[in-house]
Amino acid sequence: MTWGLVFRVRQYLKGSLWVIPLVGGFTGVLLAVALADVHAVVTLPVGWQYSAGTAQAVLASVVGAAVGLTGFVVTVSVLVVQMATGTFSARYMRLFYRDAVLKSVLAVLIGTFTFSFGLLRRVEQDSVPNLGVTVAGFLMGTGLLLFVIFLDRFVRRLRPVAVASLVAAAGRRAFREVVAQASGDEALDVVPAPFEVPGAPDLVVRAAHGGAIQAVDLRGLVAWARTHDCVVVVRHPIGDFVPAGAAVIEVYGKAAEDALAAERRLGAMIALGVERTIEQDPAFAIRIMVDIAVRALSPAVNDPTTAVQVIDHLEDLLGLLGKSGPAAPTERSREATTRGVVIPIRSWDDYMTLGLTEIREYGGASIQVMRRLRAMLEELHASVHPDHRGAVDDQLVRLDAWVAARWRDSPDLDLAARSDRQGIGGPGSLAPPPAVR
Structure with a gap:
């Protein structure tokens, strides 16, 4: 099994809503069979024994309750999807589908259904699976508890700030994983693009399908x-969409194996999918947060406070990205003209452009957003790697120009030009506001 296939299968399993519940259902069937056999050798105290009628009534009630709660969980999930896609971003759904609580409550409820139904068939007048009936009640109670946790969790996650926090956390994990991978022994033979490789490629690996x-x-x-x-x-x-037949890998230098085998092997090291993922692409997390902020700033919603809350978590993620220095070729990297890997990576300028441009454009009419962006840029200028401060200065110049163009004839020009980490209403910056020309 190739690396690319393993990655795609893992992604499918993480995002699938039916695999873990199906496992729960099969587990319930197996547990029912096992407890039916245990009943023959285990005798419970009199207080834990049931008559045949009581056992049937209890198990039938558990079966009905499990089916009803499962339907309710599915209904709530559909409503959450509708609200999240309409309020936040459809790309957030990739994280929603992976929630362990949602899958756990479905697995427990479906497993409780199959377990109770399996025991119900084994209840006879002279043979009652007492232990199984008690376990069915315990499972139903566990399912109810998980349902309450599920409901509380997703009601809280309908808040934009909670979604922004979740996405930012995923972006930080992705960045740390990428850094950990690039800092290993493999980094000795990795060269960040652009990097000039002389001559024409000896082998070109093309995408078998678009993605x-x-x-x-x-x-x-x-x-x-x-x-x-x-x-x-x-x-x-990582993150680019490539059409079928596009070149994805070029090899410079004769390979020992034949071209067809090398093409298949190298092609399997690139995972293509319908859309981007955050696993190796922290920029996708920034993209989702910007989408949420931009949607909040649309005239139909007009909620700049939500955009300010998103900027809070965007600053946290950008700050982490900016603390790492720029990738520079090492002595070993300069030898990569004969051996190594050249891969395009995003620069700090790319992250800044992605994170600020659209929020500045669509939030230009909001004093809150202008003030919060300025506070973020001032904080980033003080905290990022010295080599990255030029990009921060450039964004400050662009922000000054935008404020000057949008607010020059407004009596609130002085307010829009100030720095405020709360957007508006905070104590403001200790320094005087910059002169806007």
């Missing part, structure tokens, strides 16, 4: 390049 690049097996590419003394160039960064 977004979800992940790249960096370790596998480095190992292959080391083995064959080749330069492997990944033509597109």
Whole structure:
């Protein structure tokens, strides 16, 4: 099984809403069979024994309650999906589908249904599975508790700030994983693009079908390049959509194996999917947060406070990205003209442009948003790597120009030009507001 196939299967299992509940259903059937056999050798105290009629009534009630609660969970989930896609961003659904509580409550309820139904068939006048009836009641109670937790969890997650926090946390995890992968021994043979490789490629690997690049097996590419003394160039960064037939990998240097086998092996190290994922793409987390902020700033919603709350978590993620220095070729990297991996990576300027441009454009009429953006940029200027401060200064210049153009004839120009971490109503900056020209 290739790396790309394993990645796609893992992504499918993480996002699937039926696999874990199906496992719960089969577990319920097996547990019912096992407890029916245990009943023959285990005798419960008199206080825990049931008559045949009582056992049937209890199990029938549990079956009905499990089916009813399962339907209610599905209904609530559909409503959450409708509200989330209409209020936040459809791309947030990739995280919603992976929620462990949702899958757990469905698995327990479906397992309780199959377990109770399996025991119900084994209740006879002279043989009652007392232990199984008690376990069925316990499972039903567990399902009710999980349902309450599920309901509380998703009611709270309907708040935009909760969604922004969840997405930012996913982006931080993705960035740390990427950094951990790039800081290992493999990093010795990884060169950030752009990097000039002389000559024409000896092998071009093309996409078998269209899709977004979800992940790249960096370790596998480095190992292959080391083995064959080749330069492997990944033509597109993670997150790009490539059409069928587009070049995704170029190899410079003769490989020991035949071209067809090398093409299949290298192609399997690139995972293509319907849309981007956050696993190796922290920029996708920024994209989702910007979408939420922009939607809140639309004239139909007109909720700048939500945009300010999203900027809070956007600042946290950008601050983490900005603290790492720019990728620079090392002495080993300069030898990659004969062996190594060249892969495009996003620069700090790219992250800043993605995170601020649209919020500044659509929030230009909001004093809250202008003030909060300025406070974020001032904080980033003080906290990011020194080599990244030029991009922050550029964004401050653009913000000044936008405020000057939008608010020059407004009596609130002085307010829009100030820094305020709360957007409006906070104590403001200790420094005087900048001169807006």
